[in-house]
Amino acid sequence: MSVTLQLKEMSLSLNDVEILQPISATLQAGRLHAITGPNGAGKSSFLKCLLGLMPHKGQIKRHWPDKNKGVAYVPQQLAFEPSLPITIDEYLTTTLTSRALFFKRASNIRAQVEGLLERVGLEGKKHLRLGQLSGGERQRLMFAQALGQKRHLWCVDEPMTGLDVTAQALITQELLALRTEGVTLLVVHHDPDWVSDYADEVWSINGGLAGHQVNLHAMSTVRRKTSNVMRCDQEEVA
Numbered sequence: 001m002s003v004t005l006q007l008k009e010m011s012l013s014l015n016d017v018e019i020l021q022p023i024s025a026t027l028q029a030g031r032l033h034a035i036t037g038p039n040g041a042g043k044s045s046f047l048k049c050l051l052g053l054m055p056h057k058g059q060i061k062r063h064w065p066d067k068n069k070g071v072a073y074v075p076q077q078l079a080f081e082p083s084l085p086i087t088i089d090e091y092l093t094t095t096l097t098s099r100a101l102f103f104k105r106a107s108n109i110r111a112q113v114e115g116l117l118e119r120v121g122l123e124g125k126k127h128l129r130l131g132q133l134s135g136g137e138r139q140r141l142m143f144a145q146a147l148g149q150k151r152h153l154w155c156v157d158e159p160m161t162g163l164d165v166t167a168q169a170l171i172t173q174e175l176l177a178l179r180t181e182g183v184t185l186l187v188v189h190h191d192p193d194w195v196s197d198y199a200d201e202v203w204s205i206n207g208g209l210a211g212h213q214v215n216l217h218a219m220s221t222v223r224r225k226t227s228n229v230m231r232c233d234q235e236e237v238a
């Protein structure tokens, strides 16, 4: 198992308030690291430090070969301005290509967008504006944009918020598939059952790293649960 990220005494203070005490830890490729902890404990801030969105102190050492394939981010529930004049289709296209939208879109990009929408169950919604999406649909879209990025490390902040049972199963399967591909996953999650079933490691954050546990039980349950999920999906389709 190769090391993806090493944190050495990484800490965060905002406006002279200490949000995270120094954290030293290692993240590994092909592992799902769950982040748990009470509200306001610093979980989202922890992810934002890794993403470079917050001004940490200490060291974050990245160990991946392709520097352009950095980090994918699925933020905690977002709201979009309803009048924002951009459709789902246009939004996903901009995340996949640097070409301006008024140029004719390459057919491979169109196909990629279609494929991503299908993977998150948003097929048929591509002409809606961002502000017209429901909470669960916004969450699916955020997941789709991350899937299009092909990143080494995924920072996922409470991905199941607002999702129905089918969407939760779908997102869980996508996360497990990424892990199998060797992606390093950091997932903030409040559901202890999900964490105990799927996480390889559980990091408890409470103003710093309050606890760390390797979960030996995860792999055997994953096989049982995913086969249940697939059976449940098939029953719904039938």
Ligand SMILES: Nc1ncnc2c1ncn2[C@@H]1O[C@H](COP(=O)(O)OP(=O)(O)OP(=O)(O)O)[C@@H](O)[C@H]1O
Residues within 6 Å of the ligand: 014, 015, 017, 019, 037, 038, 039, 040, 041, 042, 043, 044, 045, 046
């Ligand atoms: N810009 C800021 N200035 C000062 N304090 C901040 C700032 N941003 C966040 N905080 C505080 O940092 C703490 C950690 O916030 P964070 O969003 O990381 O918590 P969390 O563990 O993700 O919480 P939740 O489970 O409720 O989403 C909170 O007390 C929050 O009020």
